[in-house]
Amino acid sequence: MLISYNALKSLIDFPQNPEELSALLTSTGLEVEGLNEVLPVPGGLAGLVIGEVKTCEPHPNADKLKCTTVDVGGGELLSIVCGAPNVAAGQKVIVATVGTTLYPTEGDSFQIKKSKIRGEVSEGMICAEDEIGLGQSHAGIMVLDTNKPNGTPAADYFNLKTDYCIEIGLTPNRADAASHFGVARDIRAITNKGITLPAVDSFSTGTAENTIKLKVENTEACPRFCGLEIRGVVVKESPQWLKDFLGTIGVNSINNLVDISNYICHYLGQPMHIFDADKIRGQEIIVKAPQKGTKIKTLDGLERELNGNDLAICDAEGPIGIAGVFGGEDSGVTEETTNVFLEVAYFNPDWVRGTATRHSLKTDASFRYERGTDPNMPPYAIKSAALLVKELAGGEFCKELFENYPVEIKNQEVKVKFKNIDRLLGKQLPKGLIIDILQKLDISVEAQTEEGLTLSVPPYRVDVTREADVVEEILRIYGFDNIELSENLSSDYLSDFPKVEPDLQRLKVSELLAGNGFFEVQNLSIVKPSQNAVLGDAEETQVKLLNPLTEDLSVMRNSLLFSGLQTLAYNINRRSKDLKIYEFGRVYGKKVNENGTKYFDKQVLGLWITGNAEAESWQVKSTKATFFDLKNALTKVLAGMKLNGLTTDEAVEARFEYGINYKLNNKIIAVAGKVKSSHLKYSGVKQDVFYAEVDWEYALKKYTPEVSFVEIPKFPAVRRDLSLVLNKEVGFDQIKNVAEQTERKLLTGVNVFDIYEGENLGAGKKSYSVSFTLQDPNKTLNDKAIDKTMSRLIQVFESDLGAEIRR
Incomplete structure (x- = not known):
């Protein structure tokens, strides 16, 4: 605003x-x-002063130029060369001194400099009105009729006031x-200063006969309506003060009548509308909600269809304005308008809010009406507007000032207790100060007791309906900064450790996966019985629906696998073959034993990768996604959940051709592997798929939000590489675990950077090229310490893993 x-x-x-x-x-x-x-004209006439032409002689080297001396109140006369035909000695003129920037009505701004014109020195410029942005005339310089002293700023002479726009x-x-x-x-x-509103005591109705009849049919939507007919107005340009006011707040000036309605809206907070009275068909105004399907063409030139719950200002033939929102095009004021009808009303906020939302119309009027205007303002506003119309457009008031206000909107009664005021403020204020603040806010005290107050709140304060609202009013006027902190800060509870927020953790993991190229999917939890059976789920352990829609959708899924495979098949069949997807979903099952049947379900996270690992590009060769692309994504998820102490082993289960288990405290928390070809064939997928599943509920239980920080070592790290020939059954995790258990002090990193298999290694053998990073946080490592550590690692690899060191 x-x-x-x-x-x-x-x-x-x-x-x-x-x-x-x-x-x-x-x-x-x-x-x-x-x-x-906000400057009234560009530059605000800065540097322009009143000057007096003392002498004016022809220029010795130019027929159309004059050499003048001008007194601008500085003690010394300025020599100024002027080309205006009307310049003469004795004139009071506007002078732009050296250094002044001029903003002409047309063209770019320019700066006045001391110069020589045809050999004569010129120390300024005598200005025409278009050269300083005050008009269009360039016939000659401005000649002033004034007794103001020389050197008076031009802004003072023209009474141009700088304004400020407060947002x-x-x-x-x-x-x-x-x-x-x-x-x-x-x-x-x-x-504690008083407000002075423009007086309306001079308002009185006129002698002209009323031609328009008023009827308010829907008093729920329009509790109060004021109207006045004015005849014989003249539509013209607004005076400068009104254009300046509107310009400061970013409203374009249209004409005197439209500008008056905008002025009343922004000045008093009371929207209003001015109709061309001669365009009101049947000379009748009816405030009602027209039937559904009724159409109106609004001021923006669009035809809108009302829905039966839109209040409208109507004439005898139909709507001419959407009440509280937008005027109609056919009844608006134009330059030919001579008779007008002023409408100032209080509309029900709920009705206006609904209409503005349905029609996607947000206007200055609806902004105020839908929040709640002052029902006591219309009588004053219409009189104030009428006096402005008479002042700026002339005209004669008709005999009757219409007002329809069948049920008075009364003040709201709110009771407050002093002890609650003190409690919510955090400070005890004198009762007299509390009452004084409330009265300054137009909230009157109806009754006072030792315990509290009974207050009467004016209806324009739609936000003050409860005791807490009153306390807020007291606090904001008393001042938040005036509430002192107590000498001793204390708390009546102990802070608990931060709890894991499941939704927040899910969002973090989703953002992580999205950043790595995954798309989220949501699949049905109801599947075919054969899908569960494929994974070895016996019929008696499946969770069946009591009333299935179809036989194909009759049981709850026991794994996310096939749901995702169906999604992959659907996309692959439509030429989208390179896919990374994930799903947070629930799986279901039941256990049957001598104690009865126990149903269970849990939430899991599923990841699927198929096709190429990266999009095809001229820069990067396309490569098929592998198990390690899936493992990389899964590792990032588990690391993001701060699941430390994970161990891995081979996964042997019905879903995978091969895979690994991730365990925490000997409990499987995640599993990943290559999906069996039989499952792919069953689902209609004709390319390799890699799948991982995380026990999300267990992962949340083990998640710890604590973050530990370690000082960055000051001493350099050292890298050493080994090439280990091992049996194929030995995996890198075994190498890493053995190394970390052997050297706990200096070893900070183990990484495999090459794997080789060939006939020269022998049957059933493979070679790992592994790097080891060693670092001491307290000193620089010497060769002796490094060699000792590496010798110990080699010895353990040979003894525990049967490794052969390639030298």
């Missing part, structure tokens, strides 16, 4: 400058998000502050 600093000053005479006012408003809860200086981040609950008047009420409460 944008507010004019100068307009606020016209309402309330506060002493704060724009920066101080911004801080003050922020402290009350009206957070100022921006403060921008407030208005929260939805503060509908009362959606105007200059509303902001002024908060300033009044803080500064």
Whole structure:
């Protein structure tokens, strides 16, 4: 929301400058998000002063130029060469001194410099109105009729006032502050200064006969409606003060009548609309909700269809405006308008909110109406608007000022207890101060006891309905910064260790997988009985539906595997063959024994990889995804869950041709492997698939959010490589485990960087090229310590793994 600093000053005479006012408003809860200086013309006429032409002689080297001397109040006369035909001695003129930047009405800005023109020195410029951005005329220089002393700033002469645009981040609950008047009420409460609204005492109805009849059919949606007919107006350009006000808050000036309606909306917070009275068909206005399907063409030129719950301003033939939201194109004010009808109303916020949402219309009017305007404002607003119309457009008021207000909207009664005020504030305030703050906010005290207050809250404060709301009002005016911290800070509870948030952990793992090229899928938990049977699940252990839709969907799945394979088959058959997918899903089962039947289910995470590991590119050769691509992704997931102390062994189960188990405390927490070809054939997949499954519930139980930090070693690490010839059955994990158990102090890393198999190694043999990283955090390692460590590792590899060291 944008507010004019100068307009606020016209309402309330506060002493704060724009920066101080911004801080003050922020402290009350009206957070100022921006403060921008607004100049009435580009440059604000800075550097331009009133000067007096003392002498004016023909230029010796140019027929159309004059050499002048000008007094600008500086003690010495300025020599200025001028080409204007009307320049003469004795004139009061506008002078741009050296260094001034001019912003002409047309063209780019330029700076005045001391120069020589045809051999004569020129120390400034005598200006025409278009050269300083005040008009279009370039017939000659501006000649002033003034007694102001020479050197007077031109901005003072033209009464150009710099304004400031205050941008407030208005929260939805503060509908009362959606105007200059509303902001002024908060300033009044803080500064104790009085608000002066424009007087409307001079308003009185006229003698012209009314031609328009008014009828409000839906008083629930429109509890209060005011209207006034004005005849004989003249539509023209708005005066400068009104255009300046609207320009500061970012509203384009249209004409005097439209600008008045915008002024009332932003100044008082009361939206209004002005109709061309001669375009009201049947000379009748009806406020109602037209039938569903009724159409209206709004001011933006679009035809909109009402749905039966949209309140509209109608004439005898149909809607001419959507109440509280947007006016109709056919009844709007134009330059030919001579008779108008002013509408100022209070509309039910729920009705306006629903209409604005249905039609995707967000206007200045709907912004205020849907949050709640002041039901007591329409009488004052329509009189204020009418007086402005008469001042700026002329015209004669008709005899009757319409008002329909069948049921008065009363103040809200709220009871508060002093002990609750003290408790919520964290500080005991004097009762007199509490009452004073509330009264400054227009909240009157109806009754007072030792225990508390009975308050009467005006209806424009739609956000003050409870005791806590009242305390918030007291606090924001008293000042958050005025609540002191106690000398002793204490707590009545002990902090617990941070709990694992399952949803947060799932989100983190999802982001990790997405960052590694995986897409999330969600599959049905209901599958064919044969799918479970393929994995060796006996019929009596399957969880069957009591009332299945089809025989093919009659049991709950016992693994995510086949659900994912169906998804892969569907995509592969549609030419999407390179896939990485994952699913968080539940699996189901039951156990039958002498104690009866026990059903169980748990959440697991499934990962599938098939096709090429990377997308085809001219830079990188396409390679088929392997088991190790899956293992890499699974390792990242387990590391992200901070599952330390994992061990691995070979997985022997019905799903895989080969695979590995990940164990924690001898319990399988994850499994990964290559899916059996028979399962792929059953699912219609004709390419290799690698699958991993994580026991997600167990992983969450073992997850610890604690983070440990280790100082970065100051001393360098050393790398040594070994080539080990081993039996094929020996895996790298065995090498790593043996090395870590043998050297616990210096060994910081073990990595395999090459694997070789060939006839020259012998049958059943393979060679691992392994790097070992050694580092002492306290000193630099010498050759003796390194050789001793490596000799011990070689000895253990030979004895425990049967390794042959290739030298």
